Amino acid sequence: MSSTSSTAAHAIPILLLKTRSQPDDTYEEHFSGPKPAGVDASIIHSFSPAFVPVLEHTPNARALSHLGNLLRTGELKRRYGGMIYTSQRAVEAWAEVVHAVENDPTSQRPSQRPQNDPPDPFADMELLTPFPIYVVGPATERALTTLTSQSTAVPHSPFNRLNPSIYGAHTGNGANLAAYILRHYEQLQREHHFTYFEAPRLPFIPLLGMSSQNYGRKRLEKDDPRLKKKPLLFLVGEVRRDVIPRTLAAAEDRIEVEEVEVYATRVMSMFQREFEGTCRRLDEKEKDRVRVVVVFSPQGSDIMLRGIGYLDENARPTERARKRWWQDGGAANGHARWVVVTIGPTTRDYLRDRCGIEPDASAEKPSPEGLRKEIEEFLNQKNVTL
Incomplete structure (x- = not known):
């Protein structure tokens, strides 16, 4: 021995x-x-x-207030196609935003379409489309799963109205997560967003995956903004690596990433x-x-x-x-x-x-x-x- x-x-x-x-x-x-x-x-x-x-972490109050407004008004899902987390602290900051909006009596409830208005298939599509949340490991996955469960019990929770789904916990690091996002987000676009096929008289017809029969009658121009791939929102700390934004931006199927710094970090005295x-x-x-x-x-x-x-x-x-x-x-x-x-x-x-x-x-x-x-x-x- x-x-x-x-x-x-x-x-x-x-x-x-x-x-x-x-x-x-x-x-x-x-x-x-x-x-x-x-x-x-x-x-x-x-x-x-x-x-x-x-480390001790200081919340970025201005950034959190901005995120709260996006969530409260429904602008978050209209502007972004999903979110990315590689830090449990970022999840905790987001949880503060969600709870603050859920407890705010002035937060908007789901808008109701007037009875005489015709159906809007594009608005309906936004409600049904999954909102992917990409995480780098099991700790962030557990924290977000807990937040999702808590929000389920809140009537008209704006977080649950996003239709969030968590992916990527198996990847383990930023490089692997970036590669996974490239594959998964593109597949999600094909399944739930509009794509094109050419026909002799109708060259650009929008399709919506398995639900295409509900939306296929409405023609769109090729540059219609509703067909553009939405950027992903990346909640980060003051210190982080740029491997994920860099990898997604350099790919052939480019995915735009917008970073929002939600907390600052310094070594405890x-x-x-x-x-x-x-x-x-x-x-x-x-x-x-x-x-x-x-x-x-x-x-x-x-x-x-x-x-x-x-x-x-x-x-x-x-x-x-x-x-x-x-x-x-x-x-x-x-x-x-x-x-x-x-x-x-x-x-x-x-x-x-x-x-x-x-x-x-x-x-x-x-x-x-x-x-x-x-x-x-x-x-x-x-x-x-x-």
């Missing part, structure tokens, strides 16, 4: 550099709960999760003190034990790396970072054996490119299960067993 085995006799501390989600946190549940069923217990580690909040205090408390128990730190955002990661001795005062990698415990026969050299893990490629690339530190593992999917898989594989590779 490896010399590291005795150090893993108890649950491995895992520091999650994020604010604990309320009321329940799926990462806490996954890492503090029972070991996954159907797996050999000898290769599954026990963990003791702890949260160290890094107390983060460094809280993180160093947590490390000291762990040191008091057993200084050279294996412990895991999970980085959820590039912001604050340099403070963390200095805290574990991987960056010096000039933000350069230290000898300890260059020669880690598993690279020198398992000797702890009087220091904790840190395993640095990132939640995805954004944080991985930041640590690698900006800090000069190669993380030990990076989750392929930003989920508790994806994170656990990478940590387990790394610990097993280094022969850290219970």
Whole structure:
């Protein structure tokens, strides 16, 4: 058995550099709960999760007010063909908008067509057309599913009037989500929006998927604005990657994306003190034990790396970072054996490119299960067993 085995006799501390989600946190549940069923217990580690909040988020009041007006008046669906979320904070900001509009007595109820007015097939089409909401992972999917369920109980909820449907949680990162949107949104256009076919005397006839028999009698010109592919609305934070807008804009079937910054983010003033205090408390128990730190955002990661001795005062990698415990026969050299893990490629690339530190593992999917898989594989590779 490896010399590291005795150090893993108890649950491995895992520091999650994020604010604990309320009321329940799926990462806490996954890492503090029972070991996954159907797996050999000898290769599954026990963990003791702890949260160290890094970021504080400030809502963009002007942007949220603008979104509220769009939702309240029904302009949101007339202007956009769907929405994109890659951040749970963006979902929380949107939930504030939805609840504020639902609780506003001045919000418009669904407009009623006067009895003598003829049917408007295009207005009816807008009501029936699905409003796709694209998400990057299961956390954003759960948050939006909860919001949808809550809005179902609200009479005339403007959010439910959008006819929202959630897609893309399986993609795991922005690049995969962008590729999925290109396929799915185009298919949605073909199924629910107008397309053309040529006939000898009627060269441009609008069709509406399976319901085309209801709308096929009404001719449209080729440049009719009702036939234009609508842009997608992307709710973002102050710091984000541009992989999704860039990919969708560069595609042959271009999809326009409009970004709205719904919150600003900064590192909490107390983060460094809280993180160093947590490390000291762990040191008091057993200084050279294996412990895991999970980085959820590039912001604050340099403070963390200095805290574990991987960056010096000039933000350069230290000898300890260059020669880690598993690279020198398992000797702890009087220091904790840190395993640095990132939640995805954004944080991985930041640590690698900006800090000069190669993380030990990076989750392929930003989920508790994806994170656990990478940590387990790394610990097993280094022969850290219970």
